[in-house]
Amino acid sequence: MKNLTDLCDALRAAERVRIIGSARRSAFLPSWDGAVLSLSSLSGVIAHDVDDQVVEVWAGTSVEELREEIGRHGQCLPLASGLPLVVSQQYGTVGGLLAMNLPHALWAQCGGPRDWTLGMTVVRADGTSAKCGSKAVKSVAGYDAHKLFVGSRGSLGAIATVTLRTLPSRALPRHQVETLSSEEPSYVARTLRTEFESARANAGRLVAADPASCTLWSLDEPILPAESWMLGPRGAIVRPGQPAKLEDSARAVFDPTHKIAPGWQQ
């Protein structure tokens, strides 16, 4: 797969397929042993507007490669380095970073991937491509389809290209994450500020804790206070609120034939 047309063709032809990047975080997805469509061969920086601090990349670009590339111009992504795997030490692809939307060490200081994503090209389940957002750092033109794809875990289509905001390296804030183990965490949870200390005490074997964003990474399933949310092995999600009806509606609109994101209905 070398370009957008190849990706469109591949998705159009697919019957049931899971869209993946490097699959480094697949422990947080439902099990799937069927066909996969990896985007890691669609990689490389398309354009880096240094003065505007905006970079457009293929979604299969490795995050480390992108950090290195923009680092040469004194810029960075708002991600910390040198922390346990799921926190940041070894990222996979840019597309995977966005699609998984997992907590990271600088969330409290810099927000999540949604906040740095300005635009995208996506490929739909029917093999058509569409762009959304823009290259401007601020835009309210139309519905923000790209925000729906951040955190969609491949369930709405493939992210083909991404336009991201970069940060001057010298403006990167310090994180407050305490690292307690170098093991790969199985659970990630976030709580209200007032619940953080008690959740921390009940989290079992902790890998890391971020008091700034009230996030816990652990080996054991934490006992969650009300209003908290949690991600666990094989796509387990515990969270308050949000009507399932609307999420089902989104999947019905974007993937009417249940072609992509198999395993979700389990």
Place this chain on the structure above:
Amino acid sequence: MVAALGLLLSPDRVLAGSAVQRAYDCDAYTVDRSAPSCVVLPCSTEEVQCVVRWCLANEVPYTPRGAGTGLSGGALAALGGVLVSTKRMNAVLEVDVPNRCLRAQAGAVNLHLSRAVANDGLHFAPDPSSQTVSTLGGNIAENSGGPHTLKYGVTVQHVLEVTMVATDGEVVTIGGRVPGLPGLDLLGVVVGSEGTLGIVTEAWVRLTPNPERVETALASFGDTRAATETVAAIIAAGTIPAALEMIDEGCLKAVLAAFPLDVPPETKALLLIECDGPAAQAQREIAQVVDVCAQHGAIRVDVAKDEKERTKLWTARKKGIGAMGRLAPTIVTHDGVIPRSKLPVMLEFVYAVAREHGLGVGNMFHAGDGNLHPIFYFDDREEGKIDAVVAAGEKVIAKCIELGGSASGEHGIGVEKSELLKLMFGPEDMRLQRDVKSVFHTSALCNPCKVIPDQKGCVEHMRRWRGAAN
């Protein structure tokens, strides 16, 4: 209709008659007008739900409206029907200082949210210039920005959860108080959907600690281009100011007449720059900014000495639009975004377009974000002026898109820019947007003719108002 709705709410909260129709026939985008049949003033989510259900059952179009300060006709009752005003829904319902969030009704005024927690050292960060009157619901609909967007982000980054009356009349809650919720980011779509996916009635919003120190500088330039180039240079130098605003010569006349600021007489452009944070950081950053301004030819840079001076500078900026009324009977503010390095080219283009169409123009805008606000001023009683303004605005937006920017930075598409959206997005891109909208099962009766005007009657409406404008 009035009697039926009067029974649902109470008769004094249903307004009708010619004076009401005239008062509510447009928002701050005065070029397009369409009168509602009546205006209702619900007090709660349940009352909004009652009104929506009545509209659905009787096939009457309905449109939500906050303070009506929107600049793209978003609060316009495009096909008439019921205008659902949130003005009575202005309560702050719950304040949770330890968790830095509060819950308020959609009609709560932006600035009142910050006031409610002022003694706790917190504030609601989005600060559109209309913040003394514009409502939380309106800010959510438009995903409002403001001067401090540059550092603190737009409304979507400060909304945790919304309660919405969906277009099937059901009440849904989207999002949650703990951010970063796994699953689809439906909240991110609802914020900025211009009130077309349902009526947001309540929201939990995130509160931001007040910075320890705020430093504000006013830099005067004898040349507009030097000022726009300085904007890019400040950001490129690695400082992200809290705000970076520009006022050009066209606006300066009016602003100085209304708000006496001490600037050198040869000033052609002003930059208003704010840095905040821990004291040492704010002072270090403002010193860097002052240096960059000096290197790029600023005639003078003054740093505000105290809160009083700071307030004076910001009053001039935030109330500056009103001051433009001194120059002509009518003003139309446009809104477009470009990558900030394109500011010098873009501003020169705006001046050329204004000259070509015989309009006055001033620019007062969020330069750090590349978010342009050309303000055309004219006398709408002169024949052909409205046409000229519409044509000039379209040229400006087309140029923004050509330069890699966007058709709107913070005012929204509304009824004003639905045609221009097609310059940015092709047929497949528009299908994607339609699909995003259809996730919410939208009814054709909810806020018709906005963003993607594909309801029956919108084309006629557009023809009528564009025709009426002639």
